[in-house]
Amino acid sequence: MKPWPIVGHEWAVRQLQTAIERDEVPHALLISGPDNVGKMTLARLVAGALLCKGQTDERPCGVCLACRKLSSGNHPDFMPVEPEEEGGALKIDQIRAVERFLALTPNESPRKIALIAAFERATTGAANALLKTLEEPPAYAHLILLAQDADVLLPTIVSRSQQIVLRPLAPAIVEQALRERWNVPAEQAAHLARISGGRMGWAIRAATEATYHQRMADALALLWNVLDQDLPTRFDTAQALTRDAGVNVNETLEYWLTGWRDVLLIQTGNVERAIHQQYEGILTQIAQHIALPATVSTLKAIAACQEALQRNANPQLALENLLLNLPER
Numbered sequence: 001m002k003p004w005p006i007v008g009h010e011w012a013v014r015q016l017q018t019a020i021e022r023d024e025v026p027h028a029l030l031i032s033g034p035d036n037v038g039k040m041t042l043a044r045l046v047a048g049a050l051l052c053k054g055q056t057d058e059r060p061c062g063v064c065l066a067c068r069k070l071s072s073g074n075h076p077d078f079m080p081v082e083p084e085e086e087g088g089a090l091k092i093d094q095i096r097a098v099e100r101f102l103a104l105t106p107n108e109s110p111r112k113i114a115l116i117a118a119f120e121r122a123t124t125g126a127a128n129a130l131l132k133t134l135e136e137p138p139a140y141a142h143l144i145l146l147a148q149d150a151d152v153l154l155p156t157i158v159s160r161s162q163q164i165v166l167r168p169l170a171p172a173i174v175e176q177a178l179r180e181r182w183n184v185p186a187e188q189a190a191h192l193a194r195i196s197g198g199r200m201g202w203a204i205r206a207a208t209e210a211t212y213h214q215r216m217a218d219a220l221a222l223l224w225n226v227l228d229q230d231l232p233t234r235f236d237t238a239q240a241l242t243r244d245a246g247v248n249v250n251e252t253l254e255y256w257l258t259g260w261r262d263v264l265l266i267q268t269g270n271v272e273r274a275i276h277q278q279y280e281g282i283l284t285q286i287a288q289h290i291a292l293p294a295t296v297s298t299l300k301a302i303a304a305c306q307e308a309l310q311r312n313a314n315p316q317l318a319l320e321n322l323l324l325n326l327p328e329r
């Protein structure tokens, strides 16, 4: 089959292309991996290949009517679903709409595909509603679920799906792709690849959207600030973070994790592996003022907060809990 336009994840692509060639794509696919690692890109390629009317070894061809309808969002046999609000939950009504969509036979293609993003944010009711569809899917139906971490999903959902786990790419692959496919200058490509954490989608956005890169700088500046704040101010900060529509809390936590990992790297004598080299001064200062065990427990606390949010915990409570437990600089 002709190569798919996605960077890395070769084994996953091979596995899916083989399934498409053999007409053995499972009714339920669960693609998991960190934010911006390539889950949506891969899912849309699978959907495209399943709906495409071009030659089998060229799917998705990108030029047939089915491919054009899919890319313009007008294919009647394809239904994309995601939480209605940024960071919000996936609701039972949305899953019921998927059920109704899949219950009717396809219009233009032999198949019908529902692509459900951020499934880790499905409410319990929504997850249970989907289970019914997963138990007895119509022969023409395909469900593609995306989730950050399959471990937080209902085990009965995971066991009924074929799981594809996407891992972060090697920085060298991200760097090369930025240079060759997105024409990013070499020095910037190397820098973005290092801070991307192997997430191609992040690197592309950081290279092409000025504000995206700025959001990382803002998130890290806020983290340094919180370390100097007293407890009442930290309460206020947690409240402001959850109320500010311009702030993506998940993304902020992701950046905090990278900043804090750098503190740990400096404390353990691995400064050259730190990804935020431009903040070396402040990172070194933090590393000198905080004991190693506190650094480790802070990393765990940030990760636990991320996980709590994935499980639909109350964002303000989760953030208050985290911020109050961050060490002082």
Ligand SMILES: [Zn+2]
Residues within 6 Å of the ligand: 052, 053, 054, 059, 060, 061, 062, 063, 064, 065, 066, 067, 068
């Ligand atoms: Zn096509």
